Amino acid sequence: xxxxxxxxKPGDEVILPSYTxxxxxxxxxxxxxxxxxxxxxxxxxGIDEASIEALITPKTKAIVPVHYAGVACDMDIIMDIxxxxxxxxxxxxxxxxxxxxxxxxxxKRALGSIGHLAAFSFHETKNIISGEGGMLAINDNxxxxxxxxxxxxxxxxxxxxxxxxxxxxxxxxxxxxxxSEVIAAFLWAQLENIQDIQKRRFNIWNTYYKELKPFAxxxxxxxxxxxxxxxxxxxxxxxxxxxxxxxxxxxxxLKSNNILAVFHYISLHTSPFYxxxxxxxxxxxxxxxxxxxxxxxMYYDLSDEEIKRICEIICHVELP
Numbered sequence: 001x002x003x004x005x006x007x008x009k010p011g012d013e014v015i016l017p018s019y020t021x022x023x024x025x026x027x028x029x030x031x032x033x034x035x036x037x038x039x040x041x042x043x044x045x046g047i048d049e050a051s052i053e054a055l056i057t058p059k060t061k062a063i064v065p066v067h068y069a070g071v072a073c074d075m076d077i078i079m080d081i082x083x084x085x086x087x088x089x090x091x092x093x094x095x096x097x098x099x100x101x102x103x104x105x106x107x108k109r110a111l112g113s114i115g116h117l118a119a120f121s122f123h124e125t126k127n128i129i130s131g132e133g134g135m136l137a138i139n140d141n142x143x144x145x146x147x148x149x150x151x152x153x154x155x156x157x158x159x160x161x162x163x164x165x166x167x168x169x170x171x172x173x174x175x176x177x178x179x180s181e182v183i184a185a186f187l188w189a190q191l192e193n194i195q196d197i198q199k200r201r202f203n204i205w206n207t208y209y210k211e212l213k214p215f216a217x218x219x220x221x222x223x224x225x226x227x228x229x230x231x232x233x234x235x236x237x238x239x240x241x242x243x244x245x246x247x248x249x250x251x252x253x254l255k256s257n258n259i260l261a262v263f264h265y266i267s268l269h270t271s272p273f274y275x276x277x278x279x280x281x282x283x284x285x286x287x288x289x290x291x292x293x294x295x296x297x298m299y300y301d302l303s304d305e306e307i308k309r310i311c312e313i314i315c316h317v318e319l320p
Contacts, residue, residue: 001136001147001150001151001177002027002090002117002118002119002136003027003028003030003031003033003090004031004150004173005117005143005146005147005150006061006062006088006090006116006117006143008028008031008032008033008061008062009031009032009033010031010032010033011032011033011034011059012031012032012033012034012059012060012061012062013033013034013035013036013057013059013060013061014028014033014034014035014036014060014061014062014063014064015036015037015038015052015055015056015060015062015063015064016028016035016036016037016038016047016063016064016065016066016092017037017038017039017040017045017046017047017065017066017068017286018037018038018039018040018267018268018269018270018283018286019040019045019066019068019264019265019267019268019286019289019290020066020068020092020265020268021094021265022268022271023094024064024066024092024094025268025274027119028062028064033061034059034277035268035274035277035278036055036060036279037268037269037278037281037283037286038051038052038055038283039051039283039284039285039286040283040285040286040288040289041285042285043225043227044068044071044225044227045068045069045264045289045293046065046066046067046068046071046072046073047065047066047073047078048285049065049073049074049077049078050077052077052078052081053081056081056085056087060085060087061087061088062087062088062089062090063078063081063082063087063088063089063090064089064090064091064092065078065089065091065092065115066092066094067091067092067093067094067095067096067099067111068095069095069224069235069236069238070095070096070097070098070099070111070127070232070233070234070235070236071099071224071225071226071227071230071231071232072096072099072100072101072111072227072229072230072231073101074227074229075091075101075103075109075114075115076103076104076229078115079114079115082115088115088116088117089114089115089116089117090115090116090117090118090119091111091112091114091115091117091118091119091137092118092119093111093112093118093119093120093137094119094120094121094123094126094134095121095126095233095235095236096111096112096120096233096235097120097126097127097128097194097233097235098127098128098194098198098233099111099230099231099232099233099235100230100231101114101229101230101231102228102229102230102231103229108231112137113137113139114139115139116139116140116143117136117137117138117139117140117143118136118137118139119134119135119136119137120134120135120136120137121133121134122134122135122187122190126235127194127197127198127201127233127234127235128187128190128191128194128197129187129190130179130183130184130186130187130190131183131186132183133179133183133187136151146172149171149172149174150172150173150174150175150177151174151177151178152174152178153174153175153176153177154170154171154172154173154174154175155168155169155170155171155174156168156169156171197300198233198234200300201233201234201235201298201300202232202234204234204237204298204302204307205224205232205234205237205298207304207307207308207311208237208296208307208311209223209224209237211307211308211311211315212239212311212314212315214315215314215315216239219242219246219319220242221239221240221241221242221246222239222240222241222292223238223239223240224236224237224238224239234298235298236295236298237295237296237298238264238293238294238295238296239293239294239296240288240289240292240293240294241292241293241294241319242292242319243291243292244291244292246292246319247263247291247292247293247294249317249319250294250314250317250319251263251294253313253314253317254310254313254314257309257313259297259309259310259313260297261294261295261296261297262294262295263290263293263294263295264289264290264293264295265289265290266290267283267286267287267290269281269283269286270287270290296310297310
């Protein structure tokens with residue numbers, strides 16, 4: 001919906017990180033956009049804000065920062081660039097429910113409320129879930145009226161129900177973006193319990209951090225990093241190993257103990273679909289996270305005993 005609302009057309013360029021899930025890219029590719037991939041930060045898998053401006057051309061239409069692990073990108077920098085060049089900003093806030101950014105003005109803002117538009121996910125892996133589906137946040141009123149029409153399959157049906165028109169019809173492009181009432185009810189129950197859910201997730205996250213910090217320091221392993229301007233919503237706990245061999249060893253060890261730990265994204269610029277369309281730039285930090293990042297189990301029902309067992313197994317491994 002965001003790609004439709006900002007009127008992405010064939011040939012338009014969209015800047016986004018390569019280290020993200022394919023949904024971020026698909027939304028714009030489906031409208032004919034050319035993807036221009038930015039590298040990740042050295043200290044965090046999020047987009048390297050300092051690399052964005054050099055990627056802008058006369059064809060650039062939008063910047064799509066991804067708040068990886070629910071940790072904010074530096075939105076002041078991104079919005080300054082967007083305003084300078086007249087670009088739209090669409091926040092990929094899929095993982096960023098209940099997470100915040102503190103700008104240089106000292107104001108704390110919810111992620112997804114800063115760019116022109118933002119997309120949240122309620123997929124089963126997220127903090128708040130409905131199985132599938134998501135939410136479009138509209139922060140610029142110019143998009144509000146059309147968004148409702150797109151949401152209603154391209155019709156002005158909602159206006160008809162409000163008595164604003166005497167009949168409704170097909171007035172724009174659209175699709176079936178509405179969730180069912182069953183899904184909405186499930187999601188509402190999640191939202192009613194968000195404080196309890198978040199409290200449990202923070203307990204899990206903090207236990208991981210406390211128990212694994214000595215191991216990480218011993219083996220030169222990176223831990224989940226939260227910049228000063230960002231908050232932590234306990235969406236994810238990840239480790240960044242020194243190389244892919246160490247990561248594979250760690251994942252295999254956990255698997256042999258019936259614990260599922262996973263690596264995350266394969267860099268989109270190296271994907272079979274987009275590799276030939278990428279401009280050939282090296283994105284070393286993106287590739288490092290692709291090769292070295294591992295996610296540990298993280299969900300509401302994870303028990304204290306299970307977390308303790310995971311940490312004990314990891315802390316007793318000897319990495320080369």
